[in-house]
Amino acid sequence: MAELDTSSGGGSKGGKVRSKKVSTRVDLTAMVDLAFLLITFFMLTTTLSKPKAMDVTMPAKDEKTKDQLDVAASRSLTLLLGSDNKLEWYQGEPGKSQPEVIGYGKDDLRKLLVEKGKEIQQSYGKFMIVLIKPSDKAVYKNVVDALDEMNITKVESYAIVDITPQEIELLKRENLYN
């Protein structure tokens, strides 16, 4: 694509040798090539999607005030995160009601949270408290998924709590602890 110099006069007519006018135009093709090459390089090396941050607040761990905050058991919903991307939930105190196994999908966990939230709000006049108890067999993704559902369904009060041996037994019974 080299520029053809067409501006030169049509032959020497007058006999007088004129200094030839040099075109001031520079061929920019190579420069553009280089620029785009560098653009491509920088585009590929930069992180395109910025990481998102999900804020989590853990309950303060204080030896003295241990078990100080009693949660009304009737308003609490406990989620036990087990293996195989499954979780178990029960309402109220452990052992009182039969736990149920569900998945993390939007038809499972989200529906449960919305329904239970409404139910508890109606019957007790206060918001629902969700306790997330990840077992040792749960993976990190499960925890994030559960927390995400809390954000989506706007559960007012939730916490990550350590699982008790009694609850591990429940998971084992459903074969969700392997």
Add this chain to the structure above:
Amino acid sequence: MSRAKVKRKSTSIDMTAMCDVAFLLLTFFILTAKPRTEDPVPVDIPASSVEVLLPEDNVLLLTIGQGKVFVSVDGNDVRKQTLIQMGDKYGIKFSQQEQELFSALPIFGVPMKGLKGFLDLDVDQRKEYKQPGIPVDTTANNELSDWILEARKADASLHNKSLRISIKGDNKEEYPTIKKVIGVLQNQKANKFSLITTIREAPKK
């Protein structure tokens, strides 16, 4: 007599505008470029619907993958100060050169005992070296806890801000590792932290 000659047009295009645009974009990308930090272990970040961006600076990032924990702190001055304080605590003297080297490391996961040796490796060897991760014990005195504590102190003294702690964990990471790290944070009364997630591909509401 003579046929009308078709005037031959020059095929060259004026590249000036294109060149302008290309360099404008190039400048933009150079200025916004933040080199991607290679994670020492592959980390597949979980997805969520949260759309809050992680702040640019003042972040302490704990990368967790394959049961190992890695620490990265923003800011060369903070890193250097942290290393000096850690050296004091563990009775290891780091030379000026080692301090400079460390302040240029974006991410690391080496126990205190091996840190000097790790810094003495040259660049290629360091890349090849399999970092064992920072030891997280269940005892109160563990190295990760000290690193976080010293980094927070260094940041507070240098920038007078409180460090924002965030956890970047792998999808498949088993919960006990995460629990240990969270336990370390809780012991320091750092009860607020963020989990790093990516945006879910198709947000369904």
